[in-house]
Amino acid sequence: MLKSTGLDVFGSRPRHITLATEGGYPFTAGGVSVWCEQLVGSMPEREFQVVALTGSRVTPLAFELPDNVVSVTPAPLWSAKSSGRPLKGAVRKQFREVYHQVLTQALSTRVSGRVFSSVLRDLYDFAQTQNLAAALSSEDAVVALADVWNTNPPGMDDPNAHLAARPTMGDAATVTVLMEHMLRPLSLPAAPTDLVHCASNGLAGLVALGAKWTHGAPFIVSEHGVYLRERYLAHRSDTYGWAVKSALLKVTRAITAATYAEADVVAPGNMYNRRWQVRGGADPDAIVTVYNGVDPIAFAPVPQEPSVPTLVYVGRIDPLKDIETLIRAFSLVLEHIPAARLRLFGVPAPHRVNYQRTCEQLVADLGIQHGVTFEGRAESAREAYASGHVVVLSSISEGFPYTVIESMSTGRATVSTDVGGVSEAVGAAGTVVPARDPRAFADACIRYLEHPELRQRTGQQARARVLDMFTLEHSMSAFRRIYADLLGEFAQPVALTDELADSMQLARSA
Amino acid sequence: MTDIGIERGMPTLTVRTVRVGEPDGRACRRSTNPLTVLSRQHDELCNSAVDPWEIAAGLEAEGMSDVACHRYGYPDVFSLAEALFVLVPRRGASRTGGTVRPPVSRSAILLRGLIYALPGLVSVEAMRQTQATAVLMLLLGLSLGWGLSQALSYLGYRSLGWDGIAAAQRVLRAGLLAGVLLVVVVLALVAVLVAAPAAAVLAAMAVGAYMIGAGVLLVLGRDRLLLAALAPGSLAGLLLLLGLAPWARPGQLALAAASVLAVLVMAVVVTAAEPVTHAHTDATTLNLLLTPADLRAAGPHVLYGMLCAGAVGLAPLTLAVLAGRPASAIWYAALPLVLSMGAVEWQLSRLRSRVDSAMRESTTPQRFARRAQSAFARAIVEYLAVVAVLGGITVVAARDTIVTGLPLLVLGYSVLAACFFVTIVLVSISQVRLASICIGSALAVYLLAVRVSATQAEAAYVFTFGAILVVLLVAALRHLRSPLVHL
Numbered sequence: 003m004l005k006s007t008g009l010d011v012f013g014s015r016p017r018h019i020t021l022a023t024e025g026g027y028p029f030t031a032g033g034v035s036v037w038c039e040q041l042v043g044s045m046p047e048r049e050f051q052v053v054a055l056t057g058s059r060v061t062p063l064a065f066e067l068p069d070n071v072v073s074v075t076p077a078p079l080w081s082a083k084s085s086g087r088p089l090k091g092a093v094r095k096q097f098r099e100v101y102h103q104v105l106t107q108a109l110s111t112r113v114s115g116r117v118f119s120s121v122l123r124d125l126y127d128f129a130q131t132q133n134l135a136a137a138l139s140s141e142d143a144v145v146a147l148a149d150v151w152n153t154n155p156p157g158m159d160d161p162n163a164h165l166a167a168r169p170t171m172g173d174a175a176t177v178t179v180l181m182e183h184m185l186r187p188l189s190l191p192a193a194p195t196d197l198v199h200c201a202s203n204g205l206a207g208l209v210a211l212g213a214k215w216t217h218g219a220p221f222i223v224s225e226h227g228v229y230l231r232e233r234y235l236a237h238r239s240d241t242y243g244w245a246v247k248s249a250l251l252k253v254t255r256a257i258t259a260a261t262y263a264e265a266d267v268v269a270p271g272n273m274y275n276r277r278w279q280v281r282g283g284a285d286p287d288a289i290v291t292v293y294n295g296v297d298p299i300a301f302a303p304v305p306q307e308p309s310v311p312t313l314v315y316v317g318r319i320d321p322l323k324d325i326e327t328l329i330r331a332f333s334l335v336l337e338h339i340p341a342a343r344l345r346l347f348g349v350p351a352p353h354r355v356n357y358q359r360t361c362e363q364l365v366a367d368l369g370i371q372h373g374v375t376f377e378g379r380a381e382s383a384r385e386a387y388a389s390g391h392v393v394v395l396s397s398i399s400e401g402f403p404y405t406v407i408e409s410m411s412t413g414r415a416t417v418s419t420d421v422g423g424v425s426e427a428v429g430a431a432g433t434v435v436p437a438r439d440p441r442a443f444a445d446a447c448i449r450y451l452e453h454p455e456l457r458q459r460t461g462q463q464a465r466a467r468v469l470d471m472f473t474l475e476h477s478m479s480a481f482r483r484i485y486a487d488l489l490g491e492f493a494q495p496v497a498l499t500d501e502l503a504d505s506m507q508l509a510r511s512a
Numbered sequence: 513m514t515d516i517g518i519e520r521g522m523p524t525l526t527v528r529t530v531r532v533g534e535p536d537g538r539a540c541r542r543s544t545n546p547l548t549v550l551s552r553q554h555d556e557l558c559n560s561a562v563d564p565w566e567i568a569a570g571l572e573a574e575g576m577s578d579v580a581c582h583r584y585g586y587p588d589v590f591s592l593a594e595a596l597f598v599l600v601p602r603r604g605a606s607r608t609g610g611t612v613r614p615p616v617s618r619s620a621i622l623l624r625g626l627i628y629a630l631p632g633l634v635s636v637e638a639m640r641q642t643q644a645t646a647v648l649m650l651l652l653g654l655s656l657g658w659g660l661s662q663a664l665s666y667l668g669y670r671s672l673g674w675d676g677i678a679a680a681q682r683v684l685r686a687g688l689l690a691g692v693l694l695v696v697v698v699l700a701l702v703a704v705l706v707a708a709p710a711a712a713v714l715a716a717m718a719v720g721a722y723m724i725g726a727g728v729l730l731v732l733g734r735d736r737l738l739l740a741a742l743a744p745g746s747l748a749g750l751l752l753l754l755g756l757a758p759w760a761r762p763g764q765l766a767l768a769a770a771s772v773l774a775v776l777v778m779a780v781v782v783t784a785a786e787p788v789t790h791a792h793t794d795a796t797t798l799n800l801l802l803t804p805a806d807l808r809a810a811g812p813h814v815l816y817g818m819l820c821a822g823a824v825g826l827a828p829l830t831l832a833v834l835a836g837r838p839a840s841a842i843w844y845a846a847l848p849l850v851l852s853m854g855a856v857e858w859q860l861s862r863l864r865s866r867v868d869s870a871m872r873e874s875t876t877p878q879r880f881a882r883r884a885q886s887a888f889a890r891a892i893v894e895y896l897a898v899v900a901v902l903g904g905i906t907v908v909a910a911r912d913t914i915v916t917g918l919p920l921l922v923l924g925y926s927v928l929a930a931c932f933f934v935t936i937v938l939v940s941i942s943q944v945r946l947a948s949i950c951i952g953s954a955l956a957v958y959l960l961a962v963r964v965s966a967t968q969a970e971a972a973y974v975f976t977f978g979a980i981l982v983v984l985l986v987a988a989l990r991h992l993r994s995p996l997v998h999l
Contacts, residue, residue: 058674058675059800059801059803061800062800080674081805082670082805082806082809139996140994140996141877141993141994141995141996143996144877144994144995144996145877148875148876148877156562157562157602157605159563160562160563160597160602160605161598162597162598162600162601162602163602163605164601164602165601165602165603165605165606166602166605166606167605167606167607167608168875169875170608170871170872170873170874170875171870171871171874171875171876171877171879171880171995172608172609172868172871172872172995172999173608173609174877174995175871175994175995175996175998175999176609176999178996179996179999230565230569231565231568231569231572234565234566234569234570235569235570235573237566238557238560238566238570241609242609243607243608243609244560244562244602244604244605244606244607244608244609245608245609246609247562248562248563251562251563251566252562255565277578277588277590281565281590322573324575398573398574398575399572399573399575419575420577420579421572421575421577422572436575436577436580437574437575437577438574438575
């Protein structure tokens with residue numbers, strides 16, 4: 003697509019942009035990582051340094067780095083900590099005071115992003131000169147938490163928490179150990195940078211806050227999901243006690259609030275997420291929605307349709323995708339159109355293999371094995387979309403799903419559930435039904451399968467909508483403009499090169 | 513029997529309370545208010561939520577959109593979540609965390625005790641060696657094997673915890689092969705330098721290799737396999753000890769060798785790695801599972817193991833070589849140490865479970881510190897009582913054979929047993945350096961003292977390790993205070 007022109011667009015030194023990621027690019031594959039790859043790839047004129055918060059170890063790169071990625075700094079959050087000497091004297095006293103403040107603010111009933119940011123900055127200053135990991139591994143850290151819990155117990159703002167157990171020292175130790183891991187980004191040396199782009203809120207936000215405090219660098223927070231919401235969901239299945247869960251979520255909430263409050267631009271991937279961000283402390287005026295985009299050439303329309311009436315699903319086989327509702331809906335479709343088929347492209351995540359068995363059992367119980375096939379991983383997403391008349395998505399939770407905009411780009415009518423940013427993506431160019439409603443889902447599918455003209459017209463509208471709103475170029479040029487704006491540059495020449503305009507024309511005519 | 517009451521509220525909040533007589537006479541109220549019905553559908557979510565946001569997140573993940581909230585009379589998922597948060601008591605908030613470790617069964621502890629004691633029987637023939645170079649080789653084999661197995665256990669448990677069984681198998685197999693190779697090469701080089709007898713070199717290699725192989729089996733919890741492997745060698749050793757050996761000495765040696773080989777083969781077999789799945793770890797190759805940082809962290813464990821071997825073995829070496837005491841009597845004096853290893857396991861598991869309950873129950877740092885310290889004090893006292901009984905029996909049983917300084921040596925080994933107990937506790941709370949420094953300095957002082965006066969070797973042993981025991985006890989009481997070290 004985009005080739006580096008080799009020209010320095012601004013006639014001055016290239017500005018350094020730090021891309022901060024957590025658990026993703028360039029070490030781990032995934033939707034957000036692909037987005038990061040597209041982002042750095044679409045701006046060859048910019049130099050990126052990537053700060054990647056990783057798990058316990060630094061694994062090989064999952065992506066080939068383009069030339070404009072000048073450095074990658076992996077920062078393992080879960081590696082064994084380096085042993086440090088216990089703190090003494092004035093330094094110890096300083097840590098106790100600062101950490102006590104951080105906990106008091108984080109665990110308070112109402113946390114203010116600005117206030118938390120200011121106490122967090124004191125801890126950052128401490129971490130930049132002293133060994134924060136050693137301090138957080140000391141008994142002082144546990145005592146501080148026990149003390150804050152004593153005056154501000156978990157659930158004190160909860161009218162129904164009279165049943166809550168008092169937090170124990172085991173809880174305090176668990177929280178303290180996890181805090182040591184979570185706060186590690188504060189100890190990272192703040193490399194000079196002109197702008198920080200966080201691929202998500204959360205711990206990547208700590209990298210941005212550090213750069214702002216040290217170098218005055220502005221920062222932008224992109225969110226495809228909502229970090230805090232995902233943490234709430236993740237903690238539902240863990241084995242920590244209630245007090246631990248409460249403390250960890252409050253700390254996460256405080257960190258995300260501070261990041262939102264200090265961010266120069268918050269860029270959600272859809273309007274739906276905006277609700278969480280505003281409640282989480284983002285300034286509504288700082289929010290700029292930037293939709294994900296697809297490459298309209300890679301997902302060019304496929305006019306041919308299969309001979310048998312076919313519904314196609316492309317995605318993980320996962321409870322969040324509620325494949326069971328899809329199967330139930332399909333059994334209703336079969337009552338109308340006995341020849342119909344449902345093809346499911348995708349595999350379960352390793353820890354979800356049982357879910358596929360559950361789905362297969364449901365298919366067997368409904369006696370519709372003849373119509374449903376589990377196809378495994380799709381060789382080519384475009385061909386998978388093209389193998390159906392209608393592309394379906396029955397998720398109960400989504401951000402702004404690629405599968406919907408890609409199938410729209412391929413010129414397919416879609417039936418999907420009204421979750422997250424799905425209805426923003428589909429608009430009037432497809433059908434959106436309530437989640438967990440097999441009847442409504444089936445009716446929408448039947449309508450498209452039985453009316454070829456409606457189906458084709460919807461597919462054309464979908465393609466037009468993608469070209470108009472959801473191309474990769476749309477998405478990336480929005481970030482180009484935001485960068486130029488935050489860096490105080492003149493935005494226009496960067497936003498759209500001739501080469502790009504040509505490729506856009508090509509895409510439209512395709 | 514059925515009493516139906518109907519109340520009316522807001523149009524969207526129509527409340528109809530149905531009282532149904534239960535078979536056992538209890539009555540229950542099941543409201544059909546849509547919000548109450550919803551709260552029942554999401555009861556687990558609502559009763560364990562830490563704040564309304566968690567309910568909002570959970571509802572959205574279940575497909576509740578803002579539009580769907582209108583059904584319940586709320587403009588969006590956040591206000592609906594707040595209503596549910598107020599409605600539902602936080603019953604799930606009594607959930608306390610912390611892993612409750614399954615209690616270690618008596619049979620498992622007995623098994624461990626046997627496993628620690630039996631190698632003594634297997635190597636009964638080797639212990640009769642008195643030639644200085646032979647004892648030196650054995651000691652070196654023991655020391656290398658102990659150190660490497662200590663480090664490998666550390667790395668193995670770490671992998672098991674972080675990356676799962678398949679990763680641990682890879683790490684352990686690589687460590688096993690590298691460790692055994694290292695033992696063989698180092699011993700062969702030293703043997704050439706000191707012109708040691710070939711039999712002693714082979715025996716030393718067997719001891720070193722056994723320690724490493726056994727460590728691998730223990731990390732993977734294959735205690736029974738290890739016991740089975742030890743059976744032929746220990747049986748032969750027992751018969752030899754009782755003077756009932758139906759086989760000649762070569763037969764006994766062959767069975768001991770068979771035991772060691774069996775342990776190594778089993779260690780290789782049980783580390784045949786299952787495929788590493790991405791669900792468990794982001795590291796799939798050995799160079800990612802064993803980084804230079806991991807190896808550096810394992811270094812102190814090698815030193816600790818070697819010093820432990822030195823503490824056990826240098827006494828016989830110095831006593832036999834410098835004071836001319838019979839080697840078999842010296843090893844005999846170590847019986848309380850060897851036989852009490854089962855009690856070590858038993859007391860450690862009780863200590864862990866007492867500290868775990870203190871973690872789950874104490875609500876202030878002071879109270880926790882007191883409970884942890886008293887649990888430790890109790891464990892060491894009870895363990896010492898066992899060692900004292902075993903030591904008494906050891907001395908009394910040998911009263912007819914006049915061996916100079918035997919009671920003192922038994923006392924020395926009993927003190928060492930106590931030191932080991934405390935260092936094992938310290939290593940388990942990441943204080944391996946401290947443990948090494950203590951054992952190392954006691955050893956150094958003892959060696960100096962023996963150089964000055966070889967005839968007082970037993971007394972020097974008791975004194976130096978007695979002094980270091982006091983230091984270790986104080987250090988343990990201090991470090992056990994913090995709840996952080998027990999996670």
